[in-house]
Amino acid sequence: xxxxxxxxxxxxxxxxxxxxxxxxxxxxxxxxxxxxxxxxxxxxxxxxxxxxxxxxxxxxxxxxxxxxxxxxxxxxxxxxxxxxxxxxxxxxxxxxxxxxxxxxxxxxxxxxxxxxxxxxxxxxxxxxxxxxxxxxxxxxxxxxxxxxxxxxxxxxxxxxxxxxxxxxxxxxxxxxxxxxxxxxxxxxxxxxxxxxxxxxxxxxxxxxxxxxxxxxxxxxxxxxxxxxxxxxxxxxxxxxxxxxxxxxxxxxxxxxxxxxxxxxxxxxxxxxxxxxxxxxxxxxxxxxxxxxxxxxxxxxxxxxxxxxxxxxxxxxxxxxxxxxxxxxxxxxxxxxxxxxxxxxxxxxxxxxxxxxxxxxxxxxxxxxxxxxxxxxxxxxxxxxxxxxxxxxxxxxxxxxxxxxxxxxxxxxxxxxxxxxxx
Amino acid sequence: xxxxxxxxxxxxxxxxxxxxxxxxxxxxxxxxxxxxxxxxxxxxxxxxxxxxxxxxxxxxxxxxxxxxxxxxxxxxxxxxxxxxxxxxxxxxxxxxxxxxxxxxxxxxxxxxxxxxxxxxxxxxxxxxxxxxxxxxxxxxxxxxxxxxxxxxxxxxxxxxxxxxxxxxxxx
Numbered sequence: 001x002x003x004x005x006x007x008x009x010x011x012x013x014x015x016x017x018x019x020x021x022x023x024x025x026x027x028x029x030x031x032x033x034x035x036x037x038x039x040x041x042x043x044x045x046x047x048x049x050x051x052x053x054x055x056x057x058x059x060x061x062x063x064x065x066x067x068x069x070x071x072x073x074x075x076x077x078x079x080x081x082x083x084x085x086x087x088x089x090x091x092x093x094x095x096x097x098x099x100x101x102x103x104x105x106x107x108x109x110x111x112x113x114x115x116x117x118x119x120x121x122x123x124x125x126x127x128x129x130x131x132x133x134x135x136x137x138x139x140x141x142x143x144x145x146x147x148x149x150x151x152x153x154x155x156x157x158x159x160x161x162x163x164x165x166x167x168x169x170x171x172x173x174x175x176x177x178x179x180x181x182x183x184x185x186x187x188x189x190x191x192x193x194x195x196x197x198x199x200x201x202x203x204x205x206x207x208x209x210x211x212x213x214x215x216x217x218x219x220x221x222x223x224x225x226x227x228x229x230x231x232x233x234x235x236x237x238x239x240x241x242x243x244x245x246x247x248x249x250x251x252x253x254x255x256x257x258x259x260x261x262x263x264x265x266x267x268x269x270x271x272x273x274x275x276x277x278x279x280x281x282x283x284x285x286x287x288x289x290x291x292x293x294x295x296x297x298x299x300x301x302x303x304x305x306x307x308x309x310x311x312x313x314x315x316x317x318x319x320x321x322x323x324x325x326x327x328x329x330x331x332x333x334x335x336x337x338x339x340x341x342x343x344x345x346x347x348x349x350x351x352x353x354x355x356x357x358x359x360x361x362x363x364x365x366x367x368x369x370x371x372x373x374x375x376x377x378x379x380x381x382x383x384x385x386x387x388x389x390x391x392x393x394x395x396x397x398x399x400x401x402x403x404x405x406x407x408x409x410x411x412x413x414x415x416x417x418x419x420x421x422x
Numbered sequence: 423x424x425x426x427x428x429x430x431x432x433x434x435x436x437x438x439x440x441x442x443x444x445x446x447x448x449x450x451x452x453x454x455x456x457x458x459x460x461x462x463x464x465x466x467x468x469x470x471x472x473x474x475x476x477x478x479x480x481x482x483x484x485x486x487x488x489x490x491x492x493x494x495x496x497x498x499x500x501x502x503x504x505x506x507x508x509x510x511x512x513x514x515x516x517x518x519x520x521x522x523x524x525x526x527x528x529x530x531x532x533x534x535x536x537x538x539x540x541x542x543x544x545x546x547x548x549x550x551x552x553x554x555x556x557x558x559x560x561x562x563x564x565x566x567x568x569x570x571x572x573x574x575x576x577x578x579x580x581x582x583x584x585x586x587x588x589x590x591x592x593x
Contacts, residue, residue, distance in 0.1 A: 024566050037447045041490050044450065048577050049584070067448065074448035123488040123512055139490040139516035145580045153566070187435055188482040192511050221485065223511055276435060365444040365487070386437040386486060388462035389444075 002251030004159035005226050006194035009134040009248050013117045021158040021257070030116040032146045033061045035102050036068060036075070038121035038139075039082040045144035055150035057090040061111060066361045068096040071368040100333030100359030103127035103215060103301035107207070108333055110240030114229045114247050119146050124301050124383065126217040130210040131237065132229035132247060134194075137218060157223045158257035159194045159250075164201035166265035171417045173311075174209035175303060175381070175401035176270040177201070177262070178216045183272070183280025185260065191221030193257060196250065198228055201264040207236040208307040215302045216383050219277040269416055271379075272399040275387045283404055283416050291414035293398075295378040296327040296405050297390075300364045303381035304332030306339050308402040313340075315406035315421055317348035322412025327354040328370040330362045354409070366390045372397075379408040423544045425502040425523070427474035429551075431536040436463055436479055437486035438513065442495040444487070455491050456498030473500035476542065478534045480506065484513025493517045503542055505549060505560070507531045518567055519576040525549065530558035 014025040067075035086093035114132040121143035128135035217225025268282040331337040363370030364382040372391030385397035407420040440463040460467040483506035503523040538553040547560035573579035
């Protein structure tokens, strides 16, 4: 029986010739991850298992990403728990200042590779699916078991296929494609399913742009988002890979639970209005004088990669952040930070009046470095705009691409890039 | 096992940021987390909830972040069970893994109003709305989920598996 990409990877990792949606399987994990928020619970649970060592320290990664450099005593205590466990077990560990946001860091460092099964105690683990891996987020207890045994139970998900045709317009980015898609199917439109993204529009995209799309699969309820491996993937992977990898391809006659086709040339710069990623509308329909903003955040595992910073700097550089607006720029990893430094992007942002910080999740989840007050509104390149996500329960987040966010910072209100750049 | 409690009704797509906002994720202590349970959805919830009470919600309950702090906070403030029209995947997994009963039942969710008295038989999945004198049947758990629940969650299940003679059949 033919299989989808997700089914191929899961079959290979469960020692079965084939799997079908609904099968309960025990899956071998190539990589297991937790961060400074989820690791403390995972470690507590790991201790209860009565196991003394993780299954393979080279495949267990712990990353200080969310509340770092630590914002208060409690977050410092949690970071300490993770650091001490990493030392004790000899796990792969990224210290504050040397890593960054988990989902940007792992592909960048060649730790997650095509064909992998990767489980992480963080819902945006699905980001790494852009490499042709089966990457999925779970809770800390699941991850404790995976750390101990190298295995975890899964139900084989049905696969929904999303095919993008045509060339994107001048100001349309991969972020607009995924916001539009979630708007189309709804925030539970792919619950429990694997979202397989493909089509000629994606073939022309960089890995930075692709990772933005798979990052938001969970915002449609997806168990993972995956993309097919091509030359772009392999060019990205080859210089970074720390071990061998396997390329899987879906069978041509594989069965999909549904197929959605999109004409990318017709998708405009899109924003998701409060309070749901599924509340997607073209920016032209909601911009204008009335959509006053207080803050812009450019960063996160969705859009904090070097291309995102370059594009934002191109719009903000040589201009000024509008009066009454704060613009916060945070690269997703320290390697990206260094690259931005070398390319003069930090100077451009700083001269324009932006705050530029070291790699962290920062304000995305209302941690710190840009938390919103009551009634404030932020245009953000991140992935969630639920009530209270970035601060006060009565603050608002509008999700957008880096070019829309940058244009909005300059305009002082939600703006289409062409309103700022002629 | 039978549960009885008052219903606290929530809407659709209640995400884990509303269940326990990220600003409180600096601890793993259930009692501390419980003080802020549902804070961004209903700031008065913690003041009203009593041990044994039941959360009833619409579709996609627990969407968003994978934080296990969400079911920990819910259980920490004494909630005995969550009934919803549907659950987000990771929340469902987390709840089962830690032994917080979660029941999928559209009919019960639709018919239940805030403050209704409910009685739930976890073994059979029968939900009785005592206020409205109606009875509903939740979607049954798959056998493997039942095994997990009966073992007392994933940690106990895995401990047994690690101690046992070999692979658990089927999984």
